[in-house]
Amino acid sequence: MKTRLNLALLGLLVLRASAGVLDNRVDQYGSDAAKGVDSCTVPDSLVQEIKGYQPIVNKIVSKIVGGEFAGKTWDSLAELVDTFGARLSGSEQLEKSIDYVQEQMKLDGLENVHTEDAPVPHWVRGYESAQLVAPFKKNLPLLGLGTTVGTPRGGIIADVVAVESFEEFETLKPEQVKGKIVVFVPQWEGYGKTVVYRSKGASVASRKGAVATLIRSVTPFSIGSPHTGGQDYDEGVNKIPSACITVEDAEMILRKYRRGETITIHLEMDDRNFEPFVSRNTIGELVGTTYTNSSVVVVSGHLDSWDVGVGAMDDGGGALISWKALTYLKAMGLRPRRTIRAILWTGEELGLWGGKAYKDAHKENEKKEFNFFFESDIGTFEPRGLDFTGNKDAECVFREVVKLMTPLNATQFETPSDGGPDISHWTSRGFPGASLMNKNEKYFWFHHSAGDSMAVEDPKNLDKCTALWAAAAYVIADLSISIPKYVSD
């Protein structure tokens, strides 16, 4: 009901806008539920206004990619991960890195630098081992999944049931599964489709009496290393240990099982869950000239990581470009009308906890407080453009902004966005948001594995991503209009 009224009101605003009222700082722009790209009816005055930002975008790009800031984002990321290593929720390393980033943000001249509390799960990986004991002996490299329980001391020795899919598993009778280790070997069908085996495999197998699950690592490519990730137990299921093994071992086990061989595994895991821990989101700002604490543009990435690798890619890169975009804009003397707020989320990997706590704490005035959300959490390889999620009116304006990114050769646009897990707390309810589109075809090769290191990050590409982030955030934050949002209550 309320939404419809808002739409009608915004329709009127468009008429006013095209009659030249834009110059009087109309705070919202909209059109009648436009359908396709062609139906965009951005007033020409606004199109021209956005085009007018081209010289500023060019300046931002040349300073960050080819000027005094070139290479600096990579250096700062390397210093962060070399100093603190992996940053798992609940760990001292994460909390120390939060303190460090706060100090560095202050040294960079960011404003209102502070942290806000967020409860996060506290899970600790212990000793983990899996051995194929029959029909021959082989070590099976594995990584327990976040929040998994461990095995009893000394481990468990059990025969294997191997399946390719949940559908295949459904055909099995409970007596075929009871007391067994279930090995799920799904083919890679893209992350979104395949990851359900990692997140739900233990719950599915437990219902038929399995004693543990081992899952093919969720990756399209492997050179023999396992990938970890989150999982959770359904309400009421018996919690059984759950880990990922390598693609190579998982596929071998499935082949052998299908030939009718009896396969036995000795699995020992000392992983443990502790009481939730209070971590912190890290925040710094470039305060707007006109609006200080309303209509804020958020740029974000998550500072926490898995405990394997060092989280340089996931999501050190996203965190650093968000922080450094503000550092460089400030150093260039560029201050937009609205505040740009960098938020480095905590507790993302174990279930988007930092974003949730921030949403809850800022709920009361959120429609006034926030204008637009950016999040980079799908790689910082060579940028291609920006993904967008939001209403058609916001999309039409945003499309014009993306066209400014020609100096970076990053003018591609897609909607809806396939990134932005933390900001989904807002975008799922009608706030507009964007995610960094980049040449991340190899992202899941390294994701959640020991391979997530500085070797994956390229200084030049990181500069380009930072420039894209800084330029897009600046333009959105400085426009004469706020980006339209139709938020459900």
Ligand SMILES: [Zn+2]
């Ligand atoms: Zn991530």
